[in-house]
Amino acid sequence: VVNQTTPHRSGSVAVIGRPNVGKSTLTNALVGAKISIVSNRPQTTRHRLLGIATFAAGKDAPAGQIALVDTPGLHRQQGKFSASAMSKVMNRAARGALEGVDAAMLVIEAGRWDDEDTLAYNVLSDAGIPVLLIVNKIDRLRDKSALLPFLAQVSQGRTFAGVHPVSALKRNGLDALVKELLMLLPEAPPMFGEDEITDRSERFLAGELVREQLMRQLGAELPYATTVEIERFAEDTSLKQGELLRIGAVIWVERESQKAIVIGKGGARLKEIGSKSRLQMERLFGRKVFLETWVRVREGWSDDETALKAFGYE
Ligand code: GDP
Ligand code: MG
Numbered sequence: 001v002v003n004q005t006t007p008h009r010s011g012s013v014a015v016i017g018r019p020n021v022g023k024s025t026l027t028n029a030l031v032g033a034k035i036s037i038v039s040n041r042p043q044t045t046r047h048r049l050l051g052i053a054t055f056a057a058g059k060d061a062p063a064g065q066i067a068l069v070d071t072p073g074l075h076r077q078q079g080k081f082s083a084s085a086m087s088k089v090m091n092r093a094a095r096g097a098l099e100g101v102d103a104a105m106l107v108i109e110a111g112r113w114d115d116e117d118t119l120a121y122n123v124l125s126d127a128g129i130p131v132l133l134i135v136n137k138i139d140r141l142r143d144k145s146a147l148l149p150f151l152a153q154v155s156q157g158r159t160f161a162g163v164h165p166v167s168a169l170k171r172n173g174l175d176a177l178v179k180e181l182l183m184l185l186p187e188a189p190p191m192f193g194e195d196e197i198t199d200r201s202e203r204f205l206a207g208e209l210v211r212e213q214l215m216r217q218l219g220a221e222l223p224y225a226t227t228v229e230i231e232r233f234a235e236d237t238s239l240k241q242g243e244l245l246r247i248g249a250v251i252w253v254e255r256e257s258q259k260a261i262v263i264g265k266g267g268a269r270l271k272e273i274g275s276k277s278r279l280q281m282e283r284l285f286g287r288k289v290f291l292e293t294w295v296r297v298r299e300g301w302s303d304d305e306t307a308l309k310a311f312g313y314e
Helices: 023-031 085-096 115-125 144-155 174-184 202-217 256-263 265-285 305-310
Strands: 009-016 049-055 064-070 103-109 131-136 162-165 227-236 244-253 288-297
Touching: 009 023, 009 115, 009 174, 023 049, 023 064, 023 103, 023 131, 023 174, 049 174, 064 174, 085 305, 103 115, 103 174, 115 131, 131 144, 131 174, 144 162, 162 174, 202 227, 202 244, 202 265, 244 256, 244 265, 256 265, 256 288, 265 288
Parallel strands: 009 064, 009 103, 103 131, 131 162, 244 288
Antiparallel strands: 049 064, 227 244
């Protein structure tokens, strides 16, 4: 029986899976804030990022803190984008996330298991840590009776510490998941303050929120040719209205023709990217934001290891 005197638990859990299964959506849902960007395009997440989820003791769950390591999706390196230096950096970040974690969640999509899921499973089963299978997007299952046979098929010949059908989007199944995650973690005091939600700076998150709009608003291959650099991030307290963040973002593209597309007719596209990013920043930071954006060209940045380092890709 868990009660007030049950020891606090804390530790870290890697969130692993192929691109687009909902790893970042799940991380955000557990943290309770949008710290990791989400889009319907694969490979939206490029960096490893810590989401910190803190829970008070529940009816039959201990108090605890879970440091969730959200990762770029593990994917096969094939095709033009996937063979690039960026793709290698992303796979490295996903594998590196397993170092020192107490457990992992393998996230898959309900009703679907393919070669890239097998790749992710194999990486995890080599890591020697408990692995929870998270079957996400159950809200999309038209035939609910297909779920049990699917779970049986996926578990066949594989070892999981637990299986959780969830909808990260609709927040279904998360209470049971949190409880089981906490029970996998060691008894230990919190590693972070109660109101800390990520290890990343506001400056980093600001860049990600602009990149999220690029992923969402630009068609086809173009998002993969862009990155964002925050040139300025300054708190301005000189105003009567209270604190204001002045943020300057540079959107890097690889060619002049791409620059024209990002800017759009009469600057319309860039304006839309800017205003949506600004709203997201104001929501996350709880402050007014003044955002300026520029588009600049740097040829071949996504396939240039030195440029990647300069743009903050480890
Ligand atoms: P990641 O690449 O694994 O981090 O996936 P994201 O979190 O970026 O999500 C990819 C897409 O799946 C986005 O369009 C999400 O809105 C969507 N998605 C994530 N979780 C769910 C879910 O539980 N149900 C549904 N219907 N869509 C989801
Ligand atoms: Mg992601």
